[in-house]
Amino acid sequence: MTPRATFASLCCLLALLSVASLLVGAQGIAPTDLLFDPQARHLFLAGRLPRTLAVILTGASLAVAGLIMQILARNRFVEPATAGTAQSAALGIVVLTLAAPGLPMIAQMAGATLAALTGTAVFLVMVSRLPVQQPMLVPLTGLVYGGVIGAAVTFLAYENDLLQFVDTWINGEFSAIVRGRYEMLWIAGLAAALAYLAADQLTIVGLGRDAAVNLGLGYRQVMALGLLAVSVVTAITVVTVGMIPFVGLVVPNIVSRLQGDNLRQALPRVALAGAVLVLGCDLLGRLLRYPHEIPVGTVLGVIGAGVFLWLLNVRPRHAG
Amino acid sequence: MISVQNLSYVTAGKRILDDLSLDIAPGQVTALIGPNGAGKSTLLALMARLLRPDNGRITLDGLDVHRTATADIAKRLAILRQEQAPLGRLTVRDLVAFGRFPHHRGRPTAEDHLKIDTALDQLALSDLAGRFVDTLSGGQKQRVLIAMVLCQNTDVVLLDEPLNNLDPAQVRVVMDAVDHMARDLGKTVIVVLHDLNHAARHATRVIALKHGRLFAEGPAGSVLAETPLSQLYETAFDVLTHNARPMVVAR
Numbered sequence: 220m221t222p223r224a225t226f227a228s229l230c231c232l233l234a235l236l237s238v239a240s241l242l243v244g245a246q247g248i249a250p251t252d253l254l255f256d257p258q259a260r261h262l263f264l265a266g267r268l269p270r271t272l273a274v275i276l277t278g279a280s281l282a283v284a285g286l287i288m289q290i291l292a293r294n295r296f297v298e299p300a301t302a303g304t305a306q307s308a309a310l311g312i313v314v315l316t317l318a319a320p321g322l323p324m325i326a327q328m329a330g331a332t333l334a335a336l337t338g339t340a341v342f343l344v345m346v347s348r349l350p351v352q353q354p355m356l357v358p359l360t361g362l363v364y365g366g367v368i369g370a371a372v373t374f375l376a377y378e379n380d381l382l383q384f385v386d387t388w389i390n391g392e393f394s395a396i397v398r399g400r401y402e403m404l405w406i407a408g409l410a411a412a413l414a415y416l417a418a419d420q421l422t423i424v425g426l427g428r429d430a431a432v433n434l435g436l437g438y439r440q441v442m443a444l445g446l447l448a449v450s451v452v453t454a455i456t457v458v459t460v461g462m463i464p465f466v467g468l469v470v471p472n473i474v475s476r477l478q479g480d481n482l483r484q485a486l487p488r489v490a491l492a493g494a495v496l497v498l499g500c501d502l503l504g505r506l507l508r509y510p511h512e513i514p515v516g517t518v519l520g521v522i523g524a525g526v527f528l529w530l531l532n533v534r535p536r537h538a539g
Numbered sequence: 540m541i542s543v544q545n546l547s548y549v550t551a552g553k554r555i556l557d558d559l560s561l562d563i564a565p566g567q568v569t570a571l572i573g574p575n576g577a578g579k580s581t582l583l584a585l586m587a588r589l590l591r592p593d594n595g596r597i598t599l600d601g602l603d604v605h606r607t608a609t610a611d612i613a614k615r616l617a618i619l620r621q622e623q624a625p626l627g628r629l630t631v632r633d634l635v636a637f638g639r640f641p642h643h644r645g646r647p648t649a650e651d652h653l654k655i656d657t658a659l660d661q662l663a664l665s666d667l668a669g670r671f672v673d674t675l676s677g678g679q680k681q682r683v684l685i686a687m688v689l690c691q692n693t694d695v696v697l698l699d700e701p702l703n704n705l706d707p708a709q710v711r712v713v714m715d716a717v718d719h720m721a722r723d724l725g726k727t728v729i730v731v732l733h734d735l736n737h738a739a740r741h742a743t744r745v746i747a748l749k750h751g752r753l754f755a756e757g758p759a760g761s762v763l764a765e766t767p768l769s770q771l772y773e774t775a776f777d778v779l780t781h782n783a784r785p786m787v788v789a790r
């Protein structure tokens with residue numbers, strides 16, 4: 220498929236899914252109701268629309284964050300949710316909640332971002348010392364590292380009776396999203412969009428440090444910028460909707476295979492495909508046991524794991 | 540002009556380059572030769588500010604390469620490394636086009652596109668332009684990287700073993716490009732070569748390194764002679780004359 224055709228089909232898919240997402244719910248809303256029924260209109264504007272926007276913003280920005288993370292780690296098999304970024308963000312909020320209870324959301328967010336930055340920087344330093352001939356060590360290190368931090372979060376939460384809260388950060392879902400609870404996600408979306416301005420720089424950094432220096436890039440500055448984008452996106456999504464696995468892993472890999480790694484082309488497609496995937500899974504979760512919901516994280520876990528295994532199988536040698 | 544002054548580089552407790560001083564003749568091809576492990580790649584990487592020296596300095600037209608903004612150096616000096624990290628899935632044209640990045644910083648002009656086409660053409664890559672580089676053979680990849688360096692259009696070009704992986708016909712393509720850069724474009728080219736006959740044929744001057752020190756330096760004819768070569772590599776050579784140039788044969 221040509222890059223333009225991919226772009227167009229992703230746009231169509233996203234539009235279709237968005238309409239479906241706006242219409243599907245425990246209480247049916249027909250398009251005509253919006254004109255004549257104030258209660259339906261309220262349900263739409265305060266519930267359906269925010270939820271749909273939240274899903275799109277989350278999917279798009281997480282997929283972009285995954286792509287950037289893969290460039291930073293120089294490995295295709297990492298993403299913020301499996302390499303300690305999301306776990307660090309959660310740890311940040313837990314520690315903040317214990318140290319200074321009742322902080323406003325924006326302060327929580329800042330704390331989570333700072334923790335995510337630190338946690339990811341530590342991960343990147345760790346993997347930069349791994350032998351390049353063993354690309355699988357990078358995701359493994361990430362899993363263990365993320366697992367350890369996740370365990371610390373659970374332990375702290377258990378000791379302090381915060382497990383319920385932790386659950387909302389760890390298991391991402393959108394059923395609680397209403398107007399006033401999702402707007403932070405625009406910042407995540409903005410961070411992902413800003414990455415497009417540095418598309419060339421990020422592509423070059425993906426060629427390695429030597430190539431980047433040779434082309435006159437401040438390698439560390441670009442890395443730091445990427446790190447910031449990943450941390451902001453991850454922290455905000457963890458705080459607002461919770462951890463959503465696999466989007467950041469699966470989407471960039473598929474787009475890379477179809478369209479290559481030139482981020483000028485890849486970034487918009489990764490963002491669109493991320494939104495499509497998460498929106499599709501959210502819809503599926505809402506429809507499978509209608510009128511009950513399956514959390515999107517669970518649906519994605521099943522679908523994403525399948526796709527990931529397939530990726531591992533078809534592409535064993537191009538991990539680096 | 541590139542000038543190396545009292546350069547030392549130490550890694551893992553080992554002195555790789557030891558108080559090295561030399562000047563590179565501008566506008567000419569200089570071959571850098573020496574046994575494996577002599578420090579040739581390290582010297583080139585230091586010149587290209589990919590490594591920092593422990594002592595001494597390297598200047599390019601009077602600018603210390605390690606103290607000048609890296610974006611400025613990128614417009615004056617380009618390097619082809621001996622080993623390249625995996626390139627990912629970029630098309631040949633996109634990758635070569637990144638050679639122009641130091642000049643346009645993300646907004647290519649018509650002139651940039653022209654330079655890209657010329658470089659692709661020069662390295663006989665026009666037919667491969669739309670291919671993903673991760674699907675190319677080793678020799679094809681090598682030519683793509685050289686095209687990228689050519690595209691960067693810098694006064695100084697450092698090539699570390701550019702003939703790796705190339706068949707004899709492609710060696711020709713690449714060495715012609717090297718000649719073209721110096722002769723027609725007036726660039727200063729430093730090229731690490733293990734094939735001494737290529738050095739004899741294409742280089743005006745030769746620098747020989749051994750154990751991280753300058754072993755010999757001078758016009759190709761004087762360094763590529765029996766006595767210095769036999770001492771440099773600690774193995775015997777015969778040097779004949781062919782087409783008025785030295786021809787080196789292992790004895």
Ligand SMILES: Nc1ncnc2c1ncn2[C@@H]1O[C@H](COP(=O)(O)OP(=O)(O)OP(=O)(O)O)[C@@H](O)[C@H]1O
Nearest residue numbers: 550551555573574575576577578579580581582621
């Ligand atoms: N990171 C490193 N750690 C330890 N030793 C190193 C490192 N990098 C280079 N060396 C050593 O420095 C010396 C010079 O290496 P360099 O790559 O510059 O040699 P070279 O002249 O380019 O050799 P070749 O012809 O094999 O490419 C070698 O002895 C090498 O083992």
Ligand SMILES: [Mg+2]
Nearest residue numbers: 579580581621
């Ligand atoms: Mg070398």
